[in-house]
């Protein structure tokens with residue numbers, strides 16, 4: 001019940017990313033494609049993404065999120081933390097009125 005307002009809000013936004021692309025705002029889009037996070041992706045994830053031979057998003061996700069390399073886990077965690085802060089700033093900037101959205 002606690003997450004009901006956020007869920008309802010996301011349904012109203014049709015789950016497309018706030019960056020303006022028609023993409024669904026999912027973990028693959030956030031980690032690899034979203035233009036909002038390009039600067040922090042370059043800083044935290046690009047060194048690992050350049051090393052992997054995988055081009056398929058599922059394999060790339062598995063590579064980053066497997067937890068087998070503590071250094072990669074820390075970089076992904078920093079990326080996600082920074083991305084969440086950027087998203088909050090961007091939502092405030094564009095004036096999305098979405099009760100509960102700031103708690104995502």
Ligand SMILES: [Zn+2]
Nearest residue numbers: 017019034035
């Ligand atoms: Zn996006």
